[in-house]
Amino acid sequence: MKKELKFKVNGQPYDIFVKPKTLLSEVLRDELGLTGTKRGCNSSSCGACTVMLNGMSVKSCSVLAIQANGAEVVTVEGLAKGNKLSPLQRAFLDHGSYQCGFCTPGMLMSSTALLTENPKPTKEEIREGIDGNICRCTGYNSIIRAVTAVVKGEYKEAK
Amino acid sequence: MKIEGTFTMKAPIQKVWDFLMAPGTLASCIPGAEKMEAVDDTTWEGIVKQRVGPIGVKINFTQTLSEVQPPKHLKAVGRGAAMGGAGTFTQETIVDLKEIAGGEVEVAYSSNVSMVGRLATFGERIMRAKVNKVGTEFTQNLQKKLESQVGG
Amino acid sequence: MIHDFEYFAPKTLKEALALLDKYQDDCKVICGGQSLLVLMRQGLVAPPYMIDIKGISELSYIKDEKDGLKIGAITTHRAIEKSAVIKKKYPLLAKMETRLASIQTRNWGTIGGNVCHGDPAGDPAAVFIALGATFTMTGSKGKRSMPAEDFSLDYFETALEPGELLTEISVPPVPPKTGSAYYKFNVIESDLATASVAATVTLGAGDVCKDIRLALGASAPIPLRPKKAEAILKGKKITDALLKQAGEAAVKEAEPISDIYASEEYRRELIKVLVPRMTREAMDKAKKA
Numbered sequence: 001m002k003k004e005l006k007f008k009v010n011g012q013p014y015d016i017f018v019k020p021k022t023l024l025s026e027v028l029r030d031e032l033g034l035t036g037t038k039r040g041c042n043s044s045s046c047g048a049c050t051v052m053l054n055g056m057s058v059k060s061c062s063v064l065a066i067q068a069n070g071a072e073v074v075t076v077e078g079l080a081k082g083n084k085l086s087p088l089q090r091a092f093l094d095h096g097s098y099q100c101g102f103c104t105p106g107m108l109m110s111s112t113a114l115l116t117e118n119p120k121p122t123k124e125e126i127r128e129g130i131d132g133n134i135c136r137c138t139g140y141n142s143i144i145r146a147v148t149a150v151v152k153g154e155y156k157e158a159k
Numbered sequence: 160m161k162i163e164g165t166f167t168m169k170a171p172i173q174k175v176w177d178f179l180m181a182p183g184t185l186a187s188c189i190p191g192a193e194k195m196e197a198v199d200d201t202t203w204e205g206i207v208k209q210r211v212g213p214i215g216v217k218i219n220f221t222q223t224l225s226e227v228q229p230p231k232h233l234k235a236v237g238r239g240a241a242m243g244g245a246g247t248f249t250q251e252t253i254v255d256l257k258e259i260a261g262g263e264v265e266v267a268y269s270s271n272v273s274m275v276g277r278l279a280t281f282g283e284r285i286m287r288a289k290v291n292k293v294g295t296e297f298t299q300n301l302q303k304k305l306e307s308q309v310g311g
Numbered sequence: 312m313i314h315d316f317e318y319f320a321p322k323t324l325k326e327a328l329a330l331l332d333k334y335q336d337d338c339k340v341i342c343g344g345q346s347l348l349v350l351m352r353q354g355l356v357a358p359p360y361m362i363d364i365k366g367i368s369e370l371s372y373i374k375d376e377k378d379g380l381k382i383g384a385i386t387t388h389r390a391i392e393k394s395a396v397i398k399k400k401y402p403l404l405a406k407m408e409t410r411l412a413s414i415q416t417r418n419w420g421t422i423g424g425n426v427c428h429g430d431p432a433g434d435p436a437a438v439f440i441a442l443g444a445t446f447t448m449t450g451s452k453g454k455r456s457m458p459a460e461d462f463s464l465d466y467f468e469t470a471l472e473p474g475e476l477l478t479e480i481s482v483p484p485v486p487p488k489t490g491s492a493y494y495k496f497n498v499i500e501s502d503l504a505t506a507s508v509a510a511t512v513t514l515g516a517g518d519v520c521k522d523i524r525l526a527l528g529a530s531a532p533i534p535l536r537p538k539k540a541e542a543i544l545k546g547k548k549i550t551d552a553l554l555k556q557a558g559e560a561a562v563k564e565a566e567p568i569s570d571i572y573a574s575e576e577y578r579r580e581l582i583k584v585l586v587p588r589m590t591r592e593a594m595d596k597a598k599k600a
Contacts, residue, residue, distance in 0.1 A: 001317065003318060019315060020315075020316060020317075020318030020361065021313040021314065021315055021316060023313075023348075043349060043352070044345065044348070044349050044416070047413070047415060050415055053418075053419070056389070056418035056419070057414060057415045057418060058419045059415045059416070059419075061352075062344060062345055062348050062349070062415075062416070062419070063344065063348075063419060064341070064344060064348070064363070066318060066320070066363075067344075067363065067365055110414070110415070113414070128409075128414070129414065131413050131414070131500050131501055132412070132413025132414050132415045132416065132501060133413075
């Protein structure tokens with residue numbers, strides 16, 4: 001029997017009915033068409049499905065959608081303000097912090113969550129901040145450089 | 160994981176052999192075995208149920224005798240698929256009998272149980288120790304059965 | 312493929328217990344789901360009824376009281392990791408949490424869920440044993456409590472009876488001249504322990520070991536308290552020679568297995584080295600306390 005799921009995603013309210021067994025990643029991608037959140041492993045290992053749930057980063061493949069009832073979710077699609085990319089997104093572009101791009105949404109979400117909680121992390125804290133996200137291509141250093149650049153204030157929030 | 164060992168029994172070697180070869184002896188030693196039925200002289204089929212924490216498995220199991228060299232050596236090979244396709248189990252058991260002094264028989268056994276499939280990949284943490292335990296329990300059951308039914 | 316299930320989200324403990332009594336073995340409790348969903352996604356666990364206790368706010372708390380620290384069972388790992396009072400008075404708990412999985416898992420997963428899943432490689436269980444914690448479980452018939460080391464019965468099996476929920480974990484106040492240490496050996500940063508050791512040492516007059524609690528993770532079917540190893544050290548002035556003996560005794564008490572992460576021999580070697588090392592670290596902290 002389907003249950004009502006009333007929640008906000010990227011500021012937009014949704015009121016839908018889902019089977020309780022549906023995962024948050026499935027609702028975001030298959031119901032709402034927000035395919036920025038990736039299904040990397042479906043085994044809670046890779047972090048490519050990371051989103052923010054009530055301001056906390058979570059692996060959306062490991063959360064039942066129904067548990068997001070009444071919550072506010074932010075996905076990678078919600079980082080930019082209209083056409084204006086977030087400082088982290090611009091830093092990622094400038095530093096080449098992606099190759100295949102599959103881990104990138106998760107990396108952006110984990111980095112965003114890190115900087116929201118701790119605007120001036122040390123390099124060690126940046127590494128810890130992304131340790132729940134696996135990257136196959138970059139070797140992580142370009143990602144860390146991008147986050148460091150934002151921490152240093154090289155990228156300002158777009159108006 | 161392989162479990163190997165030996166034990167001695169006071170009984171004529173032929174008696175021990177006949178008991179081992181009797182329909183269902185080996186199959187009934189499988190922990191969690193239910194409804195084992197003989198298909199022919201060397202093959203049995205049945206259901207094996209096991210549980211570890213939140214995971215329960217029901218396996219359709221078949222055991223076949225291969226390498227039969229009376230009255231000294233036998234090998235039994237078992238294979239089972241967990242219902243629902245969660246994994247496949249294989250079991251290999253070898254029993255060697257040797258007559259030793261004083262009317263005693265030395266029974267040497269080795270048992271190897273392994274698992275592949277989703278249970279092995281995702282349930283490894285949970286099932287691995289249980290799979291090892293099953294191997295050990297099988298050999299313990301075998302020894303108990305032989306001692307109580309045949310020897311001294 | 313997760314199988315379909317009927318879903319309930321009780322808002323109070325009373326409601327949850329009534330549901331557990333009603334559905335008994337047919338239901339499974341979910342909270343953060345960080346361990347359970349891994350199994351359910353693979354179809355290895357498929358209960359027809361799920362009781363989601365994440366919304367029972369009365370079970371989420373961290374209270375620093377005169378008789379010790381009280382943690383509600385559905386408190387998230389992240390809340391424990393970031394708690395000011397825990398960082399100050401029970402820092403080993405906060406440290407343990409920083410080594411547990413990754414931030415995303417800690418944000419949603421709960422301390423009670425972790426302990427009830429019953430993985431002997433879990434970080435909290437060993438640390439709670441070393442800290443002398445008590446677990447309280449509640450059923451419709453009432454509450455009962457037991458020491459942390461009695462809670463685990465076997466691989467993924469705990470002392471929780473059907474109809475019961477773990478509701479609180481309490482840690483006694485730290486006695487003077489006490490230090491604790493925890494080390495988790497793993498291959499990948501956010502993995503479960505290949506082997507882990509937790510130690511608490513209380514020193515008495517003349518720096519004699521007045522009390523010692525050791526716990527081994529991922530070394531047996533349950534998080535193990537190696538009592539023979541403890542007996543070698545308790546009541547004595549701890550020397551390197553005694554620590555070596557204790558390490559060897561702990562190895563004999565442990566029952567590690569071989570799996571894809573490490574062989575049995577490798578795990579035994581880890582225990583042999585980590586028990587003396589963590590005991591010494593705890594003792595050094597106790598001296599400064």
